Amino acid sequence: MAQHITPLSTWKLPEGFQRVDSQVPGVEVFAPVVETAMEDQPTSFTCPHCGANVAYDVSAGGIACEYCGYIAPVRAEQVGRSADEFEFTLETLSHAAHGWGTERQMLSCESCGARISIPAGVLSSSCPFCASNQVNLTAGMDENLRPRFLIPFKITRERTRGLTENWLGKGWFHPNQLAASTVTKKLTGVYLPYWTFDTRVHAQWRAQVGYEHTERHYNAREKRWETRTKIVWRWESGRVELGIDDFLVSGSMGTPINQSILSKIRPFDFSDLVAYEPDYLVGWQAQAYETPLTDAWEICKKAVREQAKEACYQDIPTHHVRNFSMSADFEEETWRYILLPIYLAAYKYENDIFQMMINGQTGAVAGHKPVAWCKVWLAIAGMLSPGLLLGMIGLPLMLLDGAGIVPIMIGIFLFILGVVLSVIVYNKARQSEGKS
Amino acid sequence: MSDIPPQAAIIKETEKLWGTDLIPVGCPHCQRVFLMPAWAGETSCPLCRQGKLQPQDVRMRPAEPEKLLPFRITKADLENIYDAFISPVWLKPEDFKPDRLLRRTQPIFWPLWLVDTLATGHWQMEAGFDYQVQSTKETYANGQWISRKQIEGRVRWEPRLGKVNTQVENVSVPALEEHENRKALTGGYHHKSAQVFSPKLLGEAILEAPDLPPEDAWPTALPLIKNRLAAVCARAAGAGHQRNFAVKASYQDQHWTQYLLPMFTTYYLDDDAQPHILVVNGETGSIQGPRLASRKKGNQIGLIIAASAAGLFLLALIGLILSMVFPPAGLIAAVLGFLGLIVGGAALIPLIWPAQWNRKQRGLHLVTGRHTQ
Numbered sequence: 001m002a003q004h005i006t007p008l009s010t011w012k013l014p015e016g017f018q019r020v021d022s023q024v025p026g027v028e029v030f031a032p033v034v035e036t037a038m039e040d041q042p043t044s045f046t047c048p049h050c051g052a053n054v055a056y057d058v059s060a061g062g063i064a065c066e067y068c069g070y071i072a073p074v075r076a077e078q079v080g081r082s083a084d085e086f087e088f089t090l091e092t093l094s095h096a097a098h099g100w101g102t103e104r105q106m107l108s109c110e111s112c113g114a115r116i117s118i119p120a121g122v123l124s125s126s127c128p129f130c131a132s133n134q135v136n137l138t139a140g141m142d143e144n145l146r147p148r149f150l151i152p153f154k155i156t157r158e159r160t161r162g163l164t165e166n167w168l169g170k171g172w173f174h175p176n177q178l179a180a181s182t183v184t185k186k187l188t189g190v191y192l193p194y195w196t197f198d199t200r201v202h203a204q205w206r207a208q209v210g211y212e213h214t215e216r217h218y219n220a221r222e223k224r225w226e227t228r229t230k231i232v233w234r235w236e237s238g239r240v241e242l243g244i245d246d247f248l249v250s251g252s253m254g255t256p257i258n259q260s261i262l263s264k265i266r267p268f269d270f271s272d273l274v275a276y277e278p279d280y281l282v283g284w285q286a287q288a289y290e291t292p293l294t295d296a297w298e299i300c301k302k303a304v305r306e307q308a309k310e311a312c313y314q315d316i317p318t319h320h321v322r323n324f325s326m327s328a329d330f331e332e333e334t335w336r337y338i339l340l341p342i343y344l345a346a347y348k349y350e351n352d353i354f355q356m357m358i359n360g361q362t363g364a365v366a367g368h369k370p371v372a373w374c375k376v377w378l379a380i381a382g383m384l385s386p387g388l389l390l391g392m393i394g395l396p397l398m399l400l401d402g403a404g405i406v407p408i409m410i411g412i413f414l415f416i417l418g419v420v421l422s423v424i425v426y427n428k429a430r431q432s433e434g435k436s
Numbered sequence: 437m438s439d440i441p442p443q444a445a446i447i448k449e450t451e452k453l454w455g456t457d458l459i460p461v462g463c464p465h466c467q468r469v470f471l472m473p474a475w476a477g478e479t480s481c482p483l484c485r486q487g488k489l490q491p492q493d494v495r496m497r498p499a500e501p502e503k504l505l506p507f508r509i510t511k512a513d514l515e516n517i518y519d520a521f522i523s524p525v526w527l528k529p530e531d532f533k534p535d536r537l538l539r540r541t542q543p544i545f546w547p548l549w550l551v552d553t554l555a556t557g558h559w560q561m562e563a564g565f566d567y568q569v570q571s572t573k574e575t576y577a578n579g580q581w582i583s584r585k586q587i588e589g590r591v592r593w594e595p596r597l598g599k600v601n602t603q604v605e606n607v608s609v610p611a612l613e614e615h616e617n618r619k620a621l622t623g624g625y626h627h628k629s630a631q632v633f634s635p636k637l638l639g640e641a642i643l644e645a646p647d648l649p650p651e652d653a654w655p656t657a658l659p660l661i662k663n664r665l666a667a668v669c670a671r672a673a674g675a676g677h678q679r680n681f682a683v684k685a686s687y688q689d690q691h692w693t694q695y696l697l698p699m700f701t702t703y704y705l706d707d708d709a710q711p712h713i714l715v716v717n718g719e720t721g722s723i724q725g726p727r728l729a730s731r732k733k734g735n736q737i738g739l740i741i742a743a744s745a746a747g748l749f750l751l752a753l754i755g756l757i758l759s760m761v762f763p764p765a766g767l768i769a770a771v772l773g774f775l776g777l778i779v780g781g782a783a784l785i786p787l788i789w790p791a792q793w794n795r796k797q798r799g800l801h802l803v804t805g806r807h808t809q
Binding site: 011014017020021022023024025026027028029030031032087088089090091301302305308309324325326327328329330331333 | 668
């Protein structure tokens with residue numbers, strides 16, 4: 001039998017491939033090398049020139065040594081909104097990589113229970129959530145999923161001073177002695193964990209929709225023709241499609257981080273997303289997520305299905321709706337675990353703890369401030385007194401000759417106005433303290 | 437042909453290969469070559485029915501049979517198959533009858549090559565791995581949300597490559613030039629009941645000889661071998677699917693054997709006494725072939741109906757003449773004339789229908805081309 005031999009070109013193993021197990025004898029199999037970046041051994045970050053500790057420098061955009069001026073740029077790919085998204089595979093959690101990839105320690109605050117990751121070598125730190133110094137070292141949380149992407153800090157520590165001063169300066173009912181420097185000193189740059197979700201929702205609704213119908217009828221009692229509006233109900237149905245892109249859910253729910261303040265310093269610009277590199281965390285704090293993926297996804301789904309319901313209602317041409325039902329099919333659901341940059345400060349004022357946050361990317365500021373209640377009560381007294389005064393003048397005048405009715409009426413009006421303004425000011429003061 | 441050995445030697449040679457005394461015979465009309473038992477009598481070519489099979493002094497290629505798919509269809513089955521096949525045909529030719537088809541039935545084994553080879557080289561592919569994702573369907577009714585989780589299967593594609601040094605066995609490769617036509621007519625086999633070849637399994641069947649030698653069959657065999665390698669490499673990579681497979685390999689130690697598939701052929705004669713071959717799959721009973729209507733019969737029936745119409749017209753004419761003296765006869769003449777029109781129109785149906793029916797039977801013929809060994 002003739003042999004059919006095809007000349008073979010020399011075979012070379014392509015770069016980036018490695019041998020994997022073969023299920024069939026006589027067949028060798030090579031697969032792409034699994035990215036090892038996520039499986040790095042813990043590394044120490046020290047200056048190669050002087051051996052001092054280094055940290056990520058926001059203005060330099062790299063790791064910098066404050067002693068000798070050494071700067072090494074971070075070699076991270078800017079991925080932006082196209083950053084990889086992950087499906088909800090049944091193996092997601094078991095296959096996900098673990099740990100932080102660099103030598104960090106977990107601090108557990110005995111006062112508020114918060115757990116934060118701090119750079120190696122820092123044995124104690126002030127808790128950014130409750131300002132307590134009572135912290136203990138605990139074992140690292142190796143069961144956590146690794147963060148895949150982050151937005152690096154863009155706002156320098158120096159700039160936070162100006163932003164803080166500006167923010168503290170707003171509002172008249174705060175203590176005069178609340179100096180910016182006190183708060184600025186407490187500001188800690190923290191990478192907070194977030195989940196982002198993408199999905200498409202195909203919603204189908206069915207409801208009885210009412211259409212207003214005007215008709216003329218003869219009113220026998222009144223003996224005349226009249227018009228009346230009747231609602232005609234019809235069963236109708238429709239379809240609505242909804243695209244959800246980068247729905248953000250905090251991974252720090254259940255921690256002392258005030259979620260309402262956190263929501264006020266949004267949004268973040270996801271075009272700045274970069275692939276996770278431990279370099280960005282050097283010298284900064286970073287918090288691992290407390291809210292697991294499944295819980296965060298439930299939060300997202302609840303919000304999205306309400307959005308879908310709202311979209312269905314908007315699809316209905318009238319506002320008369322009854323027996324409404326709908327279904328929402330979620331498709332192409334994906335998630336990301338990212339870290340977002342936030343400056344946090346927790347400061348004490350007269351035995352009360354206040355939180356303040358700065359968006360580390362955009363500089364948006366939000367937080368709670370102490371209130372000088374004497375100023376508030378004075379203001380309230382000032383607002384109520386014109387009305388009361390006019391009432392006090394008007395009452396005897398009215399008793400004497402009945403001419404006091406005008407000042408009494410003006411006094412009542414001013415008093416009501418004063419009460420309304422007082423309630424607004426009081427509520428604002430309470431909100432400022434974070435006690436509303 | 438000078439080096440062809442005498443027939444006695446050929447029989448001896450085939451006996452050695454096939455384990456039974458077979459002689460090579462050929463059809464002078466379609467040039468096909470068969471092997472038939474030496475004891476069998478004179479028979480017409482089962483595939484063209486236009487020539488008598490004659491012993492031929494040809495050297496058979498030394499490709500021994502390896503596997504065989506036995507006949508499962510019995511004579512009783514065939515009778516039913518023919519009956520069901522013929523029944524839809526109106527105006528069938530005189531010769532197109534189940535008993536005649538049955539009498540002319542000839543069992544045949546037709547060949548496929550089975551190729552074994554050692555493949556050595558390197559390969560690459562996109563390997564598909566099955567995985568499952570969890571999706572959600574939310575339903576809102578009566579002011580309440582109900583959440584239902586759904587599991588969906590998906591395929592993740594990843595590049596894989598490697599080296600191969602493996603024996604590929606029993607790749608089925610066409611051994612006939614008309615393989616595709618034959619496959620279409622027989623409708624495919626299940627192959628599950630294939631057995632190791634034994635001369636006892638041949639029975640009275642004639643064996644059709646391959647007309648595609650391995651050299652000519654190789655271009656067809658290569659992609660089939662590559663397909664087999666793709667499946668092997670996918671299995672090696674633990675993948676459930678593969679695509680864009682490419683392999684660069686040498687194929688050594690080739691071994692070509694035959695795999696025999698069962699079929700029946702029979703025929704009927706049309707109006708012009710031309711034979712038309714029907715093919716029955718010997719395993720599944722699927723039957724294919726042209727089932728022609730008889731134009732001759734159609735013409736005869738059409739003419740009879742037309743003559744009836746003419747008679748009615750004649751009666752109508754007589755009625756018309758009578759109506760001059762007996763007016764009510766005019767009404768009868770009109771009715772007869774109308775009936776004549778309808779019957780005359782109906783005469784067209786048997787004239788036209790056979791041609792229309794036969795047009796649909798195109799493409800169902802067994803290829804009867806040139807065949808040389």
